[in-house]
Amino acid sequence: MKVTIRVNGVEHTREVEPRLLLSDFLRHEIGLTGTHVGCEHGVCGACTILWDGAPARSCLAFAVQAEGHEIRTVEGLAPAPGKLNPLQQAFQDAHGLQCGYCTPGILMTMTAFLEDNPKPDEAQVREALSGNLCRCTGYQHIVDAVLLASQA
Amino acid sequence: MKPAPFAWHAPEDVAEALALKASHGEAARFLAGGQSLVPAMNFRVAQPAVLVDLNRVSALDSLNFDAAGGLRIGAMCRYRRIERDAEVARHLPLLVEALAEVAHPQIRTRGTLAGNLSHADPASEMPAVMLALEARFLLRRQGGERLVAARDFFLGPLATALAEDEMLAEIHIPALPPGSGTAFLEVARRRGDYAMMGVAAVLRRGPDGRCVAARLALCSAGPTPILADRAAANLVGTRLTGEDFAAAAALVVTEIDPMGSVQASPAYQRHLAGVLVPRALALAAERAA
Numbered sequence: 280m281k282v283t284i285r286v287n288g289v290e291h292t293r294e295v296e297p298r299l300l301l302s303d304f305l306r307h308e309i310g311l312t313g314t315h316v317g318c319e320h321g322v323c324g325a326c327t328i329l330w331d332g333a334p335a336r337s338c339l340a341f342a343v344q345a346e347g348h349e350i351r352t353v354e355g356l357a358p359a360p361g362k363l364n365p366l367q368q369a370f371q372d373a374h375g376l377q378c379g380y381c382t383p384g385i386l387m388t389m390t391a392f393l394e395d396n397p398k399p400d401e402a403q404v405r406e407a408l409s410g411n412l413c414r415c416t417g418y419q420h421i422v423d424a425v426l427l428a429s430q431a
Numbered sequence: 432m433k434p435a436p437f438a439w440h441a442p443e444d445v446a447e448a449l450a451l452k453a454s455h456g457e458a459a460r461f462l463a464g465g466q467s468l469v470p471a472m473n474f475r476v477a478q479p480a481v482l483v484d485l486n487r488v489s490a491l492d493s494l495n496f497d498a499a500g501g502l503r504i505g506a507m508c509r510y511r512r513i514e515r516d517a518e519v520a521r522h523l524p525l526l527v528e529a530l531a532e533v534a535h536p537q538i539r540t541r542g543t544l545a546g547n548l549s550h551a552d553p554a555s556e557m558p559a560v561m562l563a564l565e566a567r568f569l570l571r572r573q574g575g576e577r578l579v580a581a582r583d584f585f586l587g588p589l590a591t592a593l594a595e596d597e598m599l600a601e602i603h604i605p606a607l608p609p610g611s612g613t614a615f616l617e618v619a620r621r622r623g624d625y626a627m628m629g630v631a632a633v634l635r636r637g638p639d640g641r642c643v644a645a646r647l648a649l650c651s652a653g654p655t656p657i658l659a660d661r662a663a664a665n666l667v668g669t670r671l672t673g674e675d676f677a678a679a680a681a682l683v684v685t686e687i688d689p690m691g692s693v694q695a696s697p698a699y700q701r702h703l704a705g706v707l708v709p710r711a712l713a714l715a716a717e718r719a720a
Binding site: 280296297298300303319320321324327330333334335336338339340341343344388392406407409410 | 433436438441466472474534535536537541623
């Protein structure tokens with residue numbers, strides 16, 4: 280069936296099966312491969328996107344359900360090609376990533392979190408991070424990066 | 432790791448949704464937040480031929496207090512809305528306290544209470560909380576509806592009183608009388624995981640400080656959420672001291688029937704209940720002061 284989905288402010292119309300996951304629509308239909316797919320059952324957080332501004336798992340929604348909603352992915356964060364936004368820059372400065380697989384999901388989770396809590400303490404950051412798995416960093420540098428971004 | 436094909440219907444009103452469910456019967460599943468059903472479909476543990484998607488039924492996205500101060504939560508009301516509602520936090524703090532333990536913020540963005548209850552995972556927090564709060568569920572089908580008490584709703588793991596053509600359309604939670612105090616505590620391996628044991632406690636003190644009403648409900652404690660009726664009855668009339676809580680814990684351990692998992696043996700789950708029950712009761716008693 281035909282679906283039109285607004286992603287990072289741009290409308291994309293495609294013919295899809297109802298069973299197509301939003302994560303696969305983003306990656307395979309419109310080529311936004313910044314959204315990563317890890318577990319496909321809502322546990323790892325790699326596919327986290329913003330759904331009408333709130334963080335959600337794109338692997339636990341069907342693309343057809345996203346019509347009429349505003350979807351934001353990691354590609355929508357940078358202000359211009361080759362530039363990083365303050366949160367992305369903080370991840371680079373604080374070494375908040377190693378392999379980078381989990382990073383897009385964490386950036387989206389933390390984008391929404393910092394909008395709600397512009398000046399969080401460490402415990403709040405750790406709580407907000409609990410729904411995203413990272414197997415490289417031990418999380419400390421991610422926490423540092425989010426706190427650094429909040430001080431910007 | 433991709434769902435099997437299905438026919439997708441996205442009705443915009445309740446009547447159409449109920450008609451679709453009635454005509455497709457067992458082959459159809461209602462889709463609410465999808466945070467339990469979609470993972471099951473991704474694993475192909477669930478392969479419904481038809482999905483009746485409720486996400487466009489705006490009338491079901493309701494959250495309001497009735498004239499008696501009770502809370503009514505519609506089938507499409509998402510956790511995120513409930514946990515951010517200041518009135519809910521003021522009148523039913525137990526709900527908000529337990530919601531913080533339900534998965535992660537990203538899951539609560541889309542997940543719904545009614546969907547969770549219809550899924551009826553005995554390890555889930557919300558079914559136990561509904562028992563502790565004496566919730567009733569409005570089940571609707573084409574041409575009829577009925578109210579079912581939470582304690583009559585959960586029949587077994589993933590099994591409920593819902594008939595094939597029924598929808599859990601609204602959750603009714605009565606107001607807590609003055610003098611009430613509540614608490615929810617759980618132990619999980621990791622933040623956001625299902626609990627290995629969880630306890631919801633509701634206590635009410637009379638004017639003399641003695642306990643006049645008590646309810647204890649536990650998750651991950653058996654094939655359904657468990658109401659520890661004997662332990663709760665035993666608390667009534669006491670002064671809610673540490674000894675009373677220890678006595679309640681000793682009774683609770685005999686009332687639960689934990690099934691064990693890769694993470695915790697039934698014996699360890701009983702141990703956790705013995706530790707968590709007095710703590711939850713002490714917290715609830717303090718809040719009822």
